[in-house]
Each structure stands twice: as structure tokens, then as C-alpha cells.
Amino acid sequence: MAQFQAVKGAKDIFPEEIVRWHYIEEVIRSVTALYGFSEVRTPVFEYTELFQRGIGSTTDIVGKEMFTFLPDPNGRSITLRPEMTAGVMRAFLQKNPGGGVPVHKLYYISDLFRKERPQAGRQRQFTQFGAELLGVSSPAAVVEAISLMMQVFGTLGLHGLKLRINSLGDLEDRSRYREELRRYLEPYRDELDEASRERFEKNPLRILDSKNPAVQGIVAGAPKLLDCIKPEGRAEFDRVLGYLADRDIAYEVDHLLVRGLDYYGHTAFEVVSSELGAQDALGGGGRYDALSKELGGSAEIPAVGFAVGMERLIIAMEKQGLFAALSPRGPQVFVVLQDAGLEEHAMRIADRLRRAGVTTETDLAGRSMKAQMREANRLLAGFALFVGQDEVASGNFTLKNLRTSEQVTLALDAIPGVLLESSKL
RNA sequence: GUGAUUGUAGCUCAGGUGGUUAGAGCGCCAGGUUGUGGCCCUGGAGGUCGGGGGUUCGAGUCCCCUCAUUCACCCCA
Known part of the structure; x- marks a missing residue:
């Protein structure tokens, strides 16, 4: 009989590596404490509709990457969480049905599940560290989230990271931009690859972050999303950028940055590392004010958050030799x-x-x-x-x-x- | 889901054009030191060559299928 192996895309972590996890977790706990964030733990599974509504049913995560099952023949469909934000928001709404609560600052270090083909920096079970600021999404709040994330990276000693940032505007801005983008792309339609042509119909914004060089060439001349944003939104985004500069956090406005999850709006950001290979995003996040109502909340709860891939963090730190000081301790x-x-x-x-x-x-x-x-x-x-x-x-x-x-x-x-x-x- | 890659000892890997008992380094065990580690020396254990089928007098090596790995695409942390 063939020996059992771990399930595809799932990894065992032995003591030699656990010391790294403990070290990173320790840094996360101390830095989040500096910012007044507390830990939250939510169930590993949720009703499937939560993710369909929260993340968006047209996204790949919901469309083809979820581990979904029926607990019993007549039961409701359940899904292993593919991300944390929807679950955290659900928990928050469930605990505070009436709203009207003070700002909540929560962080988590949790296991997630996505049915993707494994590759470098991508597993089917993986861990994210993330933080959610619920109840405010002001420029100050956005910058607090970003600066918390960057401080964790900095404390761990990571260097050479790039913070990319953009504003997605509100729903209205985006639908206006969608049309403008379609108008621009129309003449190039035949030059687009198959995936992009499909997105042209369903979600043209996602053509912007295509990795296909031919598509990138076309997109380079496209109108900018930022230019379609109403003055108030634009002013808020500028304040975010101002605060970042004030904090000495280097950034790069990336007009092609559109996050894949439906619930993001206004400021969105991601951090990439050149140490990671093809999957180079170390972390990402943004504002998601619309999520609470999407999940049935009675009021819109402004919110900002981010998530960082722990395995990717470990890969990047390893490449930069940041675990050298972690010496094993023997018995006395x-x-x-x-x-x-x-x-x-x-x-x-x-x-x-x-x-x-x-x-x-x-x-x-x-x-x-x-x-x-x-x-x-x-x-x-x-x-x-x-x-x-x-x-x-x-x-x-x-x-x-x-x-x-x-x-x-x-x-x-x-x-x-x-x-x-x-x-x- | 698509493409490519790799699969030989516990680990890392050698094994031109098919040819007898499949090797190395590291690790492991034992001895050299009958109460003492790290270095060194000697010896030993350990392999269905991922699995199945085929071609052949003969397959680790060639062909087909299958499983698994890794990387990339899609997408994302």
C-alpha cells in the first residue's frame, strides 16, 4: 500500500520551522498591541452565501476556488473560509446588531483554504495575518492600517518592499470609469487575449492588471481610474498620500492596481516583494465600506483592513537571511x-x-x-x-x-x- | 482547469548510445575508547529505481498510461 501523503497544497510544519512562526507571531502581537488592535478568532467555516455575497460571485475565489460541502443532506452549504474579512465582518455584525458601537480594531492570524493549483508562495491551506479597523475609514484610519502593516515588515527587518496604492473611487465612479475604459478598449478588442475579452464584458477593470505583455501595452494608454473620481474622493485620497509621506512611508501610485475582491472601494493598496517569484504580493488591503450592508447589516459600517500571507512572509525573510539569529535552544x-x-x-x-x-x-x-x-x-x-x-x-x-x-x-x-x-x- | 518539469537509500543527488551483484556524500547504528560527546579511522544496516502495462534475450535507462512533485498561467496573500 502506498504511504499516505499530506493533501495536495497542505504542508506540515516541524519544530525547525515552528521557531520562525513563533518569532513572527511574537512580532505581530507586539506591533498590533502598539496600535491598539486585539485578536479575533472566527470559525474556519461559514455558510457559503456569506462568501458569495461578501467577496462577490463573479470573482475566481468564489467561482472556482472554494472548498464547499454539505454537512448533511438537507443542511445549508458550508465553505472553508477562503479569506477572513467577510467572516470578521459577519461576526462583528452578529455581535453588534444595532450598530452604534465604538471603533473596533481587530487582528487575526488564521488559516485559510483555496482550491488552487499549488506553486511557489501558494498553498491550498495557508495562513494570513491581517487587521481590520471597523467603524472608521477616514484617511487617518487608512494610514493607520497601512502603517501597522509596514511596521510589522520593518520590525521583522524586511527591506526592498514596494507599497503600491490607488483609489478605486465609489460605486458611481467605478461604473463611470468602466464605460470610459470600454470605450477606450473597444478598438483594441481583437488584440486582447481570450481572458481579457471575457473580462471586457464582465469586469473590464480587471483587464488593467493583466500579466500579458500585449495587454499591458494596450492598457498603458488607458484613461486613469483616478481621473474619474469625484473631487471629495480625490481629496480624501490625497490626504491619505499626504499622511503616508508625513510618516516617511514610501509609496507608488499605481493606476493599474485594482484589487480582485468586490468589496473594496476607495483606497486600495498592496505590498510586493521581488523575493517571491511569480506570486509577489506579500500583502494587500483597502477600504470596504460597502461590505456591511452587503452582508445584511442595517447600517453601513466604514472599514479598512489588510491581509498578509504568512508563508510568503517566511519565504521573503528566508531569502533576506532574517532568521539567522534564531538559534535553537537545547536542554540545560x-x-x-x-x-x-x-x-x-x-x-x-x-x-x-x-x-x-x-x-x-x-x-x-x-x-x-x-x-x-x-x-x-x-x-x-x-x-x-x-x-x-x-x-x-x-x-x-x-x-x-x-x-x-x-x-x-x-x-x-x-x-x-x-x-x-x-x-x- | 491549462502548460511545462521532476520522481533512484532517511536527506541531497550520480547512474553517455538498454547489458551481469544500482553508487556517492551527509545522516543513522556499531566498534576503535569494557563510565564520557563534538574531530578522526573502520565496519554495518538501509533501495518494490513513484505505480501499472508494453517493446526486448535483457529496462533505472526506450514507448504508453497513471499517480505524485515543482514551477508557470488563471487568480490571489
């Missing part, structure tokens, strides 16, 4: 026993050391002393404690410092103190 002591007959003594001693707060490893496989010493070395143990007939009889034990190779003989009671003292250095 390894209890080495002379022969298997002393196992009981060794276990008792290990127990005593652990109760005293000393991280302790011991041989569990009844192996030779040489093998035990090798194991101690492999585990990067600080000390070896020898347990033999003589020690048990006399109550005095040999403790060897595995860095310096120095040995001392000590009464058992003195050992925890020595070990705890030495690990402070």
Missing part, C-alpha cells in the same frame, strides 16, 4: 545513565531536576553511554549528568559542561542551583 542538562538497570534512578533524578525548573532530557531507548553522549551533543544540551553505580551509592554526581568539557562532582541537591545559575550567563 542531559541525564546519562551507565546502564539500563539505572533507568529508574535516572527517571527520578530527571523528575527532580524538572520540578526545580531545569530543562532536562534523558535516554529513553536504553542505549550505550557513547550513544547517549552523542544524543546530548546533538540536542545541544548544556551539561551531561552521569548516573552510575558509584553516584547512586555515594550521592555525589558528576556534572560535565559540554561546552568547556569541565567536570565537577556535586551532591544531587546542589545540581539544580548550578544549572540554573549557569544558564543565566
